[in-house]
Amino acid sequence: MEFSSKLLERAVNEMSQLPGIGKRTALRLVLHLLRQPKEQTTALSQALQDMRNTIKFCESCHNISDFKLCEICANPNRNETIICVVEDVKDVMAIENTSSFKGLYHVLGGKISPMDGIGPHDLNIETLVNKVKQGVVKELIFALSSTMEGDTTNFYIYKQIQDYKVVTSTIARGISVGDELEYADEITLGRSIVNRIPFETSLKL
Amino acid sequence: MEFSSKLLERAVNEMSQLPGIGKRTALRLVLHLLRQPKEQTTALSQALQDMRNTIKFCESCHNISDFKLCEICANPNRNETIICVVEDVKDVMAIENTSSFKGLYHVLGGKISPMDGIGPHDLNIETLVNKVKQGVVKELIFALSSTMEGDTTNFYIYKQIQDYKVVTSTIARGISVGDELEYADEITLGRSIVNRIPFETSLKL
Structure with missing residues (x-):
């Protein structure tokens, strides 16, 4: 792509660094900003920089x-015994x-994924284990993606905390509400039969 | 969407002002920036502001x-007699x-579109007519979209310059290279037969 202006080229190149934004989309976005008042670009730039520089975790x-x-x-109204x-x-x-959900959360910052070079020490696992060691937490709910990496991460954390008195659970896997059975994959369908729940319970949800 | 941080919310809101970017996509882009080094956000913000504030037409x-x-x-190598x-x-x-194309261009900045409140005076038509009046230009090629608004704009400009010695042409409409005839719309197909070109000419392209 040939640009008639270096400034335009730089803006398009930076914009196209964002995930899912190619050069053509970046050009469309940048030309849109050019047609809007200067204040919009200033507000966007400022908001991004303020966020990146001062946000905390x-x-x-x-x-x-x-x-x-x-x-x-x-x-103080949240239940600190469930994470x-x-x-x-x-x-x-x-x-x-x-x-x-009225308990607290713990954000790992990713999943264990050796293919992407992400090991347990790149994630916020140690602070979670320390919380469990302190004895306040009674239940951990694993709500990670249902993938190989998610399962690995669940199991790694489970191994670290199994000697402490804490219940571990994982969110239910099953047929999505509104889904038709014939289109469900067989693993999900199979698990949803094995892990069936009392009909009376489902009426209360 | 509930945000745990005002800074994050502001960044997402500003990002979602861009065309085709909803709140979810904006959140994904902003969280991506948070995971990248601070320099990337600085470079993006700076490039957008520099572009918006100092670009010229x-x-x-x-x-x-x-x-x-x-x-x-x-x-000086471009042909200034064709626009x-x-x-x-x-x-x-x-x-x-x-x-x-080795001639020059003229960017109108849009099309005449009464529905969107865009009239001839919102576009760069006067400067084009002035160029024609000066007598250097021998041919104007209309390369606007083939829509009602594009045709209206072509015709408006044509009316303004018809008393001056200038040839006007419009880019060829026809079947795209690689397209199958059965999927072409009938207006395009009909025009492509009416405006057929000598086979010898097509061999040279």
Whole structure:
């Protein structure tokens, strides 16, 4: 792609570093900014820099936060004896949106994935194990992706904490609400029969 | 969407102002920046602001440029007697990529579109008409989108310059190279038969 301006080229190149944004999309976005008032570009640039330079991670759960402790960890109404273990900040937001969980979270920052060079020491596992050692936590809920890497990470953490008095559980796998049986993959369908729940329980959900 | 940080929320909101970027995509992009070194965010913000604040538009053709005259207008090897009229900067880049045109361009900055409140005076039409009046230009090639708005704009410009000695042409409409006839729409197919070209000519392309 030939650019008539070095400034335009630099902006497009930087924009296309973002995941899923190719050169053509980047050009479309940058030309859009050129047609809008200067204030919009200033606001965007400023917001990105402020966020990158001053954002903090909660010292307890590693969620994104503006303060030392995030709003969830600092909330005295949350149940500190149950911790939901998630990969990413996005997962905290997704679970919070369901309003079905009133415990605390622990953000690992990824999954153990030797293929990508990510080992247990690249993740926030040690702080989680320390929390369990302190004895306040009664249950850990593993809410990681249902992949090889997710299962490996669950098992690694389970091994680290199995000598302590803590219940471990994992979120239910099964047929999504609204899904048709014939399109479900056989592993999910098989597990949903093995792990069936009393009909009376399902009525209450 | 509930955010655990105001800084994150502001960055996501600003990012989602861009066309085709919703809140979820914006969040994904912003979290990606958080995982990358700070320098990447600084470089992106700086490139966008530098571009927005210091970019110029060529005084002659209104293309984006770092100087008063863009590289194309300033190039003495380009044929200044043929002007290709386009809607947008992207169209200049697209035609330049084909290396098939050695004249100059004129960027209108849009199409006449009463539905969107864009009239002839919102576009760079007056400067084009003035160029024609000066008598150097021998041919205008209309290379606008083949839509109602594009045709209206072509016709408006044609009316303004029809008293001057200038040939007007429009880019060929027809079946795209590689396309199968059965999938072509009937208007395009019909026009491609009416505007057929000698077979010998097609061999030379």
